[in-house]
Amino acid sequence: MPFRDECGVFGIYAPTSSEKISQLIYYGLFALQHRGQESAGIATTNGEAITHHKGMGLVSEVFNKENLAKLEGKIGIGHVRYSTTGKSHLMNAQPLVVQHRKSGLALAHNGNLVNTEELRSMLEEEGVVFQTDVDTEVIVNLLARYSKAGLDKALVKCLEIMRGAFSLVIMAEDKLIGVKDLHGFRPLCIGKTGDTWVLASETCALDIVGAEFVREVEPGEIVIIDDKGLTSIKNRNKSIKKAACIFELIYFARPDSVLDGINANSYRFKTGKILAQESMVEADRIIAVPDSGVPAAIGFSVQSGIPYGIGLVRNRYIGRTFIQPTQELREMAVRIKLNVLKKNVQGKRVVMVDDSIVRGTTIRQIIDMLRKAGAKEVHVRISSPPILNPCYFGIDTPSRDQLVSANYTIEEIRDMIHADSLAFLSIEGVQKATKHTGGYCRACFDGKYPMEVPDNMKALDFK
Amino acid sequence: MPFRDECGVFGIYAPTSSEKISQLIYYGLFALQHRGQESAGIATTNGEAITHHKGMGLVSEVFNKENLAKLEGKIGIGHVRYSTTGKSHLMNAQPLVVQHRKSGLALAHNGNLVNTEELRSMLEEEGVVFQTDVDTEVIVNLLARYSKAGLDKALVKCLEIMRGAFSLVIMAEDKLIGVKDLHGFRPLCIGKTGDTWVLASETCALDIVGAEFVREVEPGEIVIIDDKGLTSIKNRNKSIKKAACIFELIYFARPDSVLDGINANSYRFKTGKILAQESMVEADRIIAVPDSGVPAAIGFSVQSGIPYGIGLVRNRYIGRTFIQPTQELREMAVRIKLNVLKKNVQGKRVVMVDDSIVRGTTIRQIIDMLRKAGAKEVHVRISSPPILNPCYFGIDTPSRDQLVSANYTIEEIRDMIHADSLAFLSIEGVQKATKHTGGYCRACFDGKYPMEVPDNMKALDFK
């Protein structure tokens, strides 16, 4: 079964840094923590050997002064991982560190291959054994296989045969490498401060270590950073079109990050404005489902002139060990995480803005809470189009039969969630918000997958 | 040395509940987690013996299904604690559970006595030994001392001799008791659902367990909840005026809580509006220091017509074990927690709203970050008056020489924090926002302490 996750990667090449690079990677991963809270890992090299430390949990839980101090050297990479399947062993944590032809290699990966099965079978046929469930181990074995003529040649070969979404940071004992798949599904950017180079999933991780944004890694590009500076191997096949994941802008990226020239918060604010233009409604108050709905709600408010207010308060202290309510207290489930701020809701016609609807179960409970708190009307506005199709490129969407929009009309959904009205952003609205630049994968909305998806993967959607 | 902390208390009397009350207390404390993250504890009674569990850390870290399951019975109390001193042992965690005259007693306390030293000396003189550093142990010994004639008589006596701030929940084997000091410094409210009674520091903890707000416990009141329902012993001495802590509205309380009829979020929004009336400035964008400055910033925006936007993004993954930057990376300290959302700041005249200034060090670093990100002007607006005096009633303020407003003029502070302009809310503004109802302790602003403070406590302010 292909393994799907959303992750964050970080790499640094700091030949003259007086600072401990393991600590810089620590802060870099901390800035990317929203991309994965399940495991974290750092690998560094002093030019001779690779040292690494990985663990389950948040960056601040996995690392302490002692284990950071042992991670020495001038080059390093890190990874945060979010796994939505049960296979959340330490074994699957990254970076994956291996020995190969007398030298070490570490690799951290964000994305999802669609031909893992095929590549894995090919490798197993040749006698390769696998110790983990993650794509990353397939990638590292492919690299090893083709690396006789050098790591760069091996990467070019890998770009040819690996199909799917992958943004990689790779560390050999003397260099740092960044790679993006041919479509550029997952973000990866380059930063610099002095002679220190940084690679990161998002610009917010450049900011935290004080690096200036240089540029994005391009789709199909391999950037090699070593003592000769940055060298780039670009994909010459221009027939493949860029297809950056639109959900990074909608939901994943931190609001302060900039992706392909678009700030995530601004995108969300703008979709809120467009949504107000497209689906205006008479109301007394705009509220958001926190935190993801807030920027669009403010945009909706600005455009509509209806005042924005905090309607729902989120409890931020839910940790990994929080005890969910038992069956008898099931109705509490949403109430525990969110509480209505009555003052802004009672006796009011409310517009509630959220970024997306997947299964539609939580939103119904929220709307019931709002009504119980005295809301006169509840109008739901969603700042992205209906999700009709599963993702095969690194986002863990449920199977098709659980995607509410794939199975019901908007009117049916409105009824199911107990809303007075319901509207989604149009695809046209998405295009407007991305300035009609193109270059996005919006297959979850329009079904136009940038590449053919193997049947065995599709099968998973109808379980 | 008197011990100062801000805490949250919760109590429940659920004679016919089919639900596990330890789990209800768990959720109640979870809703009060913002009042204390250092330790948590729950004590319950089945009518014969008291069982309890306490530990260091968040509610979700201290409790698990196993230890919650052992906490049986129909009456229970809980406590979350934040300690700002080094004395953060488990020994000091609450509720304090004792055996006395063949029966058990558990007590949880929010506040700070000002005559602890005196009471403790008196008790020690009579042969009492103390095992902890907390006021709570003094209170429980006083109760025991005067309890021959009954717990209620003992409480009346305690209200006479204990001076300072205290909101208590107390559990005997057959009753739940709530007590507020004569001035009512710290909040404590009563809720009800069916025949279940709830006492809690804030209304948000009533909401989470599905209880309806009944009323506040009054200053100097003792409420006793047992199989005869709720009985109240009220203070007949009307010469003492109510003095609820204004900082609960400004900062401590959760935005969805309602204190003495005023919703915390609305208070903050309103102070933002008044601040805009009092200290308008030409600007392009209103931003907030998250999270505490957000409602006032929105209020300022609504009043001024200047658009509100997210200017700073807070990283929410800082846990207790987060590694702070070393000396060399000191300048990163603020950057790690907050990042500028450039798009909303670059090239703009910015008004930044926060709830208060204590030492003035962090705000300077934030302003420097904004300028580095391209802000043309930074105008600071504070939604409370300058803090000129220390608190002796349960808030851990630094000593007077570290309160920047007690030592510098507003113009000097503006210069120190690198702002283009700086304004505070006026005391008049506070009165407006509290609807001129009176009944607040604003000693930190105006020095009018509701009671005389012993010299040995005052001495601490000039260390």
Add this chain to the structure above:
Amino acid sequence: MPFRDECGVFGIYAPTSSEKISQLIYYGLFALQHRGQESAGIATTNGEAITHHKGMGLVSEVFNKENLAKLEGKIGIGHVRYSTTGKSHLMNAQPLVVQHRKSGLALAHNGNLVNTEELRSMLEEEGVVFQTDVDTEVIVNLLARYSKAGLDKALVKCLEIMRGAFSLVIMAEDKLIGVKDLHGFRPLCIGKTGDTWVLASETCALDIVGAEFVREVEPGEIVIIDDKGLTSIKNRNKSIKKAACIFELIYFARPDSVLDGINANSYRFKTGKILAQESMVEADRIIAVPDSGVPAAIGFSVQSGIPYGIGLVRNRYIGRTFIQPTQELREMAVRIKLNVLKKNVQGKRVVMVDDSIVRGTTIRQIIDMLRKAGAKEVHVRISSPPILNPCYFGIDTPSRDQLVSANYTIEEIRDMIHADSLAFLSIEGVQKATKHTGGYCRACFDGKYPMEVPDNMKALDFK
């Protein structure tokens, strides 16, 4: 219910030591670990304040370099505890550290009072509250109550009113105190090296810190060690006879410890010899139930001329978290801890020596194992007399109805445990092995309790 446990105590007064005394106490407790594995604690004082650390588990689990480093000063005490009841909270761990009349007091206790209930009621009547279940808290409250005229006077008073077994080490901010009850049930000895004084339950703890044995603390004696050296307050009432617990020699003490001039191993070896004289039997091999039966088995072998061999091998890796066999694997229970060394048993007539029989269940399983391994005959020899009566002085014996010897004849027991013959050491044999010195409590064998036992305690024996 009175609380019964067997514990170890240690105290040190080291005015000029260049070594960290917390580390010396650590090693002292480590040498006493066999006396209690449930919790461990250390308290030290620098002359001004008392610092302490306590935890559940072995000494090596509770302490680490960090927490030992924080325990500073020149005086300190420590405690290891074994609790046989369910009340094994951290709350009950010792030393108990309290504040009293502006100064600190720490107390560690080995033994069991028989009038706890009465003393506790008296104190509660006067308004004292209790936070733990242990006798120690009663003692510390009595001390506080009578200490106006000084700690020494208070101790004299306590010796008068506290009835039962207690060996105490007490630490004030400028002195170390050792106390033994009037009968001297539990051991406590004095050691010295240079100007460092040591108090310890057993001499093996003097050895480990390099202190020379000075003498035992006498029954009813208070020794005070401070900057004037050692001062002794002795009990002048000579009517009370010494009654040291014989089971310290039989089982509790470490083999290398010397108690009242008798080495524990030698005592055990000698009882083995006497047992062979009293109850000889034709056999091929002497084996022991390890570890407690080994010295007596060797003594039996020397006296009888029958060769000793290892017949049972004990697995030493059973930790606190070991998973006991489930019901289906119940027959494995003994096999997991002990394995037969077939070679020494098969086809042989075996004499198996153990130190005592309490319930008689384990020994039957062992004998069955020996037979299954091919033993032709199994003769059981016990190096102490039958246990007919419960202990009220610090040993956790089961209630009378579970003591097999109190309920069955020797012949019946022999039959129950599947032995070919069974013999116990005679009381006369015990006297011989203790050189007829007298001064021992042997109430478990002969029912002659050194003091009257309250009826409420006796009641517990017939549950």
Add this chain to the structure above:
Amino acid sequence: MPFRDECGVFGIYAPTSSEKISQLIYYGLFALQHRGQESAGIATTNGEAITHHKGMGLVSEVFNKENLAKLEGKIGIGHVRYSTTGKSHLMNAQPLVVQHRKSGLALAHNGNLVNTEELRSMLEEEGVVFQTDVDTEVIVNLLARYSKAGLDKALVKCLEIMRGAFSLVIMAEDKLIGVKDLHGFRPLCIGKTGDTWVLASETCALDIVGAEFVREVEPGEIVIIDDKGLTSIKNRNKSIKKAACIFELIYFARPDSVLDGINANSYRFKTGKILAQESMVEADRIIAVPDSGVPAAIGFSVQSGIPYGIGLVRNRYIGRTFIQPTQELREMAVRIKLNVLKKNVQGKRVVMVDDSIVRGTTIRQIIDMLRKAGAKEVHVRISSPPILNPCYFGIDTPSRDQLVSANYTIEEIRDMIHADSLAFLSIEGVQKATKHTGGYCRACFDGKYPMEVPDNMKALDFK
């Protein structure tokens, strides 16, 4: 660098067992715990997939009811590991579980290959990557490489090319396999109970699960246990002679284990007798260095007629987290683990028996302790010959320059360790004790390595 360790392996095939096999493996590993305390692991299969759990620490620390419950199926293997190098990561814990050609494989290994480097280079050359430092990963890759024609064929091939010591238990989804290298260095035996087959490093692990000993796995043999019962593939090349490690009898094996027909305790007892014949001395008392010297000391006593007594008491509570004495307390190092039982030593001429001398540092400190306790003479008798050569076959001996016997004469050593006399068992004595059966590797004594050792390994002996 080749990795050296001593480990324990266990395997079970229980097609109709009503018991949880993970629990049986737990007890099996618990019985083998003396062979490795650093990490433990279990893998089981339900015929479709392999589940495993590994961790650092003792068996009782790594496993709990929850993780054992998840290990389902009818076939399973387990491993305990002791690593003497710094590379004690979880990564290196066993069993190693891999996916290969659509099916799972788990492998646990005891021993040490001498041509690891060569095999690893060969595999790396073909594109294999390595994730751990252990031989086991090399073995599993070789197996995968040759397994196209079946696992049995692959194993035959592996036996040809893998040089060194290895006893393996291997689990595929439908079978359990045991393998011993051509010389049979490390023990591995077969047991049976009902239709359940067991493989284990030592017979004591058969006993604990109630299995009868069937036979040893022969050198060069592959035993395959599946639904057709046990099939054996034997090595037909009879030119290679058996070379079982003599140190298993001397030290490693548990006293109750039987290896190649010889009980470990009996061997040790017998060497003590032979030693007394070879190197008698006038003395008053025989004592042992516990625990390893005890059986030989008893043998020496029986032969010499000099009484045996406990001279040294070992503290058994040293756990993994025990704090070793600091530099200032260095002299305490031995005293902490061992204490002299003065009574058996003072004023006496003592013969102290131990199983071997490696560096000679500890024994000197022990002898100094004995003298300080009043021993008149200390005669040292060692129940094995001087260790003159390092081991390359699974025992972590220090490099040659640290082997005291390789660098000094017996008289020099006697002087260095402060003994009155010193004697070792003769090689002839070893032969007697093993009944002149031959078939042992005694290279550490006589330098006759059963196979050529690569120069790169030898180089390590002169670091």
